[in-house]
Amino acid sequence: MEPDIFDRMAAQAAGVQPPQSLSKEKLHAPAESQIAAQNPSKTPPNVRQALQFLLAHGWLESAAKPKLFSLAAAQTTLIDALLEPLDLRVVVDDVRGLAFLAVVPDYSGDDTDESEQDDWTHPLMKRQRLTLEQSLLLAILRREFLQREQESGTGAAVRVTVDSLLPQLETYLGSTGSDMQERKRLGQLLENLRTHGMVTEVDSQDCITIRPMIVHLLNPENLQTLLLRLREVAEQGSTRGSEANAEGAP
Known part of the structure; x- marks a missing residue:
């Protein structure tokens, strides 16, 4: 409420400043800023x-x-x-x-059908499907990671050369007979694992860094499943070889 003329005259005679009226906006602004500053529910x-x-x-x-x-x-x-x-x-x-x-x-998930459960373990966590070769390389890299940790201490960065991985991969997958093709195969496998965040890009020194997530992604249960699968593949290969020898026998 604005002071009338008599109030202003009396205030001036007494040397007192008349009270100023506050607009509606000015009355609400301090209250709103105080509420915003004292909002404990807002995530930092x-x-x-x-x-x-x-x-x-x-x-x-x-x-x-x-x-x-x-x-x-x-x-x-x-x-x-x-x-x-x-x-x-x-x-x-x-x-x-x-x-x-x-x-x-x-x-526990929701009531999805079996086909969806094969592809998803959680709506926001898609299951990473890897081929047998990719899983094998993961197991090799995990072994390298743990061995380096034992030598240099846990937490140290683990870098390996691409050339050091070639003979290990050939031990399980066999040789293609072409160094260029084997290196190309390894490069494609490493690139796929890089997209999953397991390794870094190949640097100028022809090395990669193995990321620590590999320890948690490839746990002992997954390694056991991989070992069983490799045995199945090896047995199937030996069975086919025996059948081929039998067919070629006189």
């Missing part, structure tokens, strides 16, 4: 950034994102609470500097 920007990175890539490494990794390691409880509606959680490997998403242990 740095936590939001770490969560968005995890959802986009599946994991983050301390070597590439040290600040985000430190934040994820320190705020696992908060991040797990934010991931709870998605049936996901964050797993932190402090020693190797790795944080990655995983499906909660009690996840």
Whole structure:
């Protein structure tokens, strides 16, 4: 309410400034800013950034994102609470500097048919389907990774040359008789694993870096399944060879 003329005259005579009227906008602005500043339910920007990175890539490494990794390691409880509606959680490997998403242990999924269950374990976590050759190379790289860790200590970067992988792959897959073709085959396998985040690109020194995620992706249960599959393939090959020899016998 505006003061009338008599109030202003009395105030001037007394040397007092008349009260100023406040607009509706001015009355509401401080209250709104105070509410925004005191909103405890809003996720901190740095936590939001770490969560968005995890959802986009599946994991983050301390070597590439040290600040985000430190934040994820320190705020696992908060991040797990934010991931709870998605049936996901964050797993932190402090020693190797790795944080990655995983499906909660009690996840039961929805009522999907069998064909969908073959392709998906979780709506946001697609099962990575690898060929036998790709799985074999993964097992070789995992062994290299663990051996280097035993020699240099856990957490050290593991780099290997492409040439050192060729004879190991030939031991299981056999030789094609062409060095160029064998190297091309290995290059294609490494490129496929790179898209899954298991290795880096081949650098100028013809080396790759094995990412620590390989330890968690290729667990002992998966290795046992791979071993059984390799035995089946070997037995099928020996059976076909025996049949061919029998057909060619006089």
